[in-house]
Amino acid sequence: MSLVDRLLPALLWLLGVLTVAGITHLVAIxxxxxxxxxxxxxxxxxxxxxxxxxxxxxxxxxxxxxPFADPALVQAVCPYDLTQGALRLHADTGGDRLLTLSFRTMxxxxxxxxxxxxxxxxxxxxxxxxxxxxxxxxxxxxEDNPSPELRLIAPQxxxxxxxxxxxxxxxxxxxxEERIKSVSCMAEPIPQE
Amino acid sequence: xxxxxxxPRRRALRAGAALLSKYLTAGGAGVLLGLAVTFAIVERGKGxxxxxxxxxxxxxxxxxxxxxxxxxxxxxxSGKMALSGSAGxxxxxxxxxxxxxxxxxxxxxxxGEIPSARYWTLTLLSPEGIPIPNRANRHGFTSxxxxxxxxxxxxxxVSRNAxxxxxLPLGRxxxxxxxxxxxxxxxxxxxxxxxxGNMPRILKGRCG
Numbered sequence: 001m002s003l004v005d006r007l008l009p010a011l012l013w014l015l016g017v018l019t020v021a022g023i024t025h026l027v028a029i030x031x032x033x034x035x036x037x038x039x040x041x042x043x044x045x046x047x048x049x050x051x052x053x054x055x056x057x058x059x060x061x062x063x064x065x066x067p068f069a070d071p072a073l074v075q076a077v078c079p080y081d082l083t084q085g086a087l088r089l090h091a092d093t094g095g096d097r098l099l100t101l102s103f104r105t106m107x108x109x110x111x112x113x114x115x116x117x118x119x120x121x122x123x124x125x126x127x128x129x130x131x132x133x134x135x136x137x138x139x140x141x142x143e144d145n146p147s148p149e150l151r152l153i154a155p156q157x158x159x160x161x162x163x164x165x166x167x168x169x170x171x172x173x174x175x176x177e178e179r180i181k182s183v184s185c186m187a188e189p190i191p192q193e
Numbered sequence: 194x195x196x197x198x199x200x201p202r203r204r205a206l207r208a209g210a211a212l213l214s215k216y217l218t219a220g221g222a223g224v225l226l227g228l229a230v231t232f233a234i235v236e237r238g239k240g241x242x243x244x245x246x247x248x249x250x251x252x253x254x255x256x257x258x259x260x261x262x263x264x265x266x267x268x269x270x271s272g273k274m275a276l277s278g279s280a281g282x283x284x285x286x287x288x289x290x291x292x293x294x295x296x297x298x299x300x301x302x303x304x305g306e307i308p309s310a311r312y313w314t315l316t317l318l319s320p321e322g323i324p325i326p327n328r329a330n331r332h333g334f335t336s337x338x339x340x341x342x343x344x345x346x347x348x349x350x351v352s353r354n355a356x357x358x359x360x361l362p363l364g365r366x367x368x369x370x371x372x373x374x375x376x377x378x379x380x381x382x383x384x385x386x387x388x389x390g391n392m393p394r395i396l397k398g399r400c401g
Contacts, residue, residue, distance in 0.1 A: 013215060013219050016216075016219040016220075016223065017219050017222045017223045017226060018223070018226075019223065020219065020220050020222075020223020020224060020226075020227065021222075021223040021224070021226035021227035021230065022227065023223075023227065024223060024224045024226075024227025024228060024231075025227040025228075025230050025231050027227075028227065028228060028231040028266075029231060029234075029262050029263060029266045030262055030266075032231070032235065032266040032269055032270060033262075033265045033266055033268075033269035036269045036270055067272050067321060067322030067323060068272070068273060068283070068318065068322035068372065069322075070281075070314050070316060070333075070372070070374050071316060071324050071332045071333055072314045072316075072333060072335050073314075073374075098311065098312055098376050098377070100281070100376070109257065109258050110257060111258075115376065115377050117311075117377055155258075166312055166314075166335070166376065167335075168312070168335050168337035168338065169335070169337065169338050170338075
């Protein structure tokens with residue numbers, strides 16, 4: 001038996017090992033996020049009241065906390081379900097105080113985010129809707145008097161809005177909570193044509 | 194069955210069993226190797242979508258659908274996918290500017306430039322992203338409350354023991370990370386052009 005005849009089975013075995021290793025690696029890389037990713041915002045949103053802001057607990061307060069959340073940022077979550085209608089958000093901004101809004105799916109994907117710098121004349125008016133609801137809303141628009149609100153098409157019917165207000169000093173936490181509470185988040189039926 | 198036909202059949206069975214065992218060991222070794230490589234990548238890697246500047250790493254597309262599978266797996270494994278929760282840009286450092294991992298027995302000084310932003314916060318967290326309990330109940334500083342030198346510069350000291358100026362207490366933790374959040378920063382559009390000179394340095398101080 002020549003050297004090639006002796007080495008060939010071992011090389012084929014090694015090739016088999018590497019092929020299986022490659023397939024396993026790719027499957028594991030694609031499967032890991034689905035297995036491990038439990039979006040902490042989504043977990044809290046599932047127990048929060050829909051179409052209403054619920055303040056998120058502080059880390060270390062005994063409640064489930066949001067890992068890597070900025071301790072200086074007071075946050076609240078407003079879960080929504082667009083099955084019955086759109087979601088309308090309104091915030092009055094002012095005083096150069098940071099207010100953030102991020103719009104997420106229940107899988108943790110952020111499809112839009114903004115801060116109070118995007119406010120028009122001190123007001124933020126946003127409507128989250130599906131593509132069909134946007135068509136219905138546009139059909140009802142007054143062409144001479146266009147709506148000033150920002151309309152966002154959600155990629156999925158269920159999702160959440162995370163609002164954040166920065167407390168610049170530890171003593172300003174209560175004031176930041178009040179700013180968050182002043183942001184309204186409510187379901188809004190879209191009139192049909 | 195005669196003896197002359199039973200022996201070849203036994204040999205064929207043995208050969209088949211040997212071949213099956215070769216397939217099984219190749220499959221088992223392949224699965225183990227594949228899982229080991231995956232573990233090494235998600236444990237040590239930062240992913241293709243990471244933006245690095247000195248000791249600081251950011252994942253600007255962290256919560257977006259166009260993230261590559263490797264970065265998605267790495268962020269899911271480390272729990273850092275939650276970093277995309279706010280509207281700011283977040284940088285994480287788990288070592289000093291010389292590339293050494295943080296040692297909780299040592300002091301660290303954070304000083305230098307912070308990229309232009311409306312507000313920023315610097316926070317000390319556990320590697321799992323939870324604030325570290327300490328007697329001073331201090332977990333970070335905001336750009337508004339930080340004490341600055343007359344020239345406008347600042348220095349934050351991370352230490353187990355009380356330090357003058359901007360002191361971030363380590364508590365009793367043995368491992369920690371630093372998180373820098375920039376809100377309304379001009380960096381958003383040009384994160385790829387970030388250099389170590391635009392970001393604060395992390396210098397190791399005395400140990401023990």
